[in-house]
Amino acid sequence: MSTDFQDARVALGARLRELRDEAGLTGRAMADRTGWQQSKISKLETGRQTAQPADLDVWVEAVGRPDVSAELHAQLGGLETSYRSWRRQLSGGHRARQEEAVAETRRTKRIRAFESARVPGLLQTADYARHLLALNATFSESPRDTDEAVRTRMRRQEALYEPGRRFQFIVWEAALHVAVCPPVVMAAQLDRLVGAIGLDTIELGIIPLGAQLARTPAHGFWIYDDRLVIVETINAEMWLDSESDIALYSRAWDFLRRSAVYGHEAHRSIARVRMSLDIS
Known part of the structure; x- marks a missing residue:
């Protein structure tokens, strides 16, 4: 809290x-x-x-x-x-929260995101997102509007291709091993991450499992410009806009970034995970 x-x-x-x-x-x-x-x-x-x-x-x-x-x-x-609270936000399903994410993304020039247990939503394939949102709906016992929520999440990704925007993602390698979908879906998701490495608007860093960490990856968080931090917990989201909270999470971001690899090294980290998948 x-x-x-x-x-x-x-x-x-x-x-x-x-x-x-x-x-x-x-x-x-x-x-x-x-x-x-x-x-x-x-x-x-x-x-x-x-x-x-x-x-x-x-x-x-x-x-x-x-x-x-x-x-x-x-x-x-x-x-x-x-x-x-998620109970209140998801009372009508996931689509409304996805629409809110679209709005926040549109009004933001620079997004910094760290995820420790899943692929960032802005980089998810439709199939990966569908499995993840369905699992969340089951856990939260919320209405199932998965298809509508997936379409909205995919619409949010249009911002990735708009000039003048900057998206910086750090993903702990452990997130790429989390089995929230069948291996064939995860393989396509990993291919999507590799493709994102080459986009001008995106910086994607992977923290390898064996990396020496400057701080432990306690939980995921998103920083929108220098005005808002969103943190997800099991029961709620924290929308933090105080200068002290933004400074704290920016510092955490900088510490995590020191342990990440980029470019060809990130590509190799993702490729290692993909090779470990049983898609025969």
Whole structure:
């Protein structure tokens, strides 16, 4: 969880506690009025649990302060702008999130991306993307709109061929061994990566499994110009736009880049993986 998100959650909790104190209610009395466990009151007030919009409605009614409802909802809304749960984003399927990715890519001149467990979306073949999105839909129990999501992801890739843009990818070699699709599909995907090496707008680096690392590849992240970092976790995406977060992830990018190989060496790394596939 990002520090900015947790700080915002703690600040919201502090405001909730302030309202309870002003109403002269103890934690037990607040639990009685809301019908909640006292542990939930404590977790909300200390920032250990994220309030839901309905929770805020119950809270303002319990403390007799409907006038602060808009304030609390705005505070929660600002928090959720950075912390976007997959449950909410994928409630209607994957296509909407892919459309958002298209929009962010269009307004960005330079993208830096690091992936440790999969091929970057902008470099995926349609077949690879289809298998990956289908697996994600199964795990997240979201509606299956795989074909529409794949078409949108492929449309996003049109930006790779537009002059004036710069795409810099770093992929840990381990991602090329992850079996999210049949070997024949993975072989075509690896061929796609080799073809991308020669594009003027693309810089593709591979971190070999045996490389000496300047830092461990904790998780994937994307940097859009110097205005936004997007980080995916199992349950949510973090959209980080503070100067400190952007500087931190840019530094992580620089450290990972030191361990990557490019050009012919990257080609050889990909070729080694392809030769290991059983496509007979």
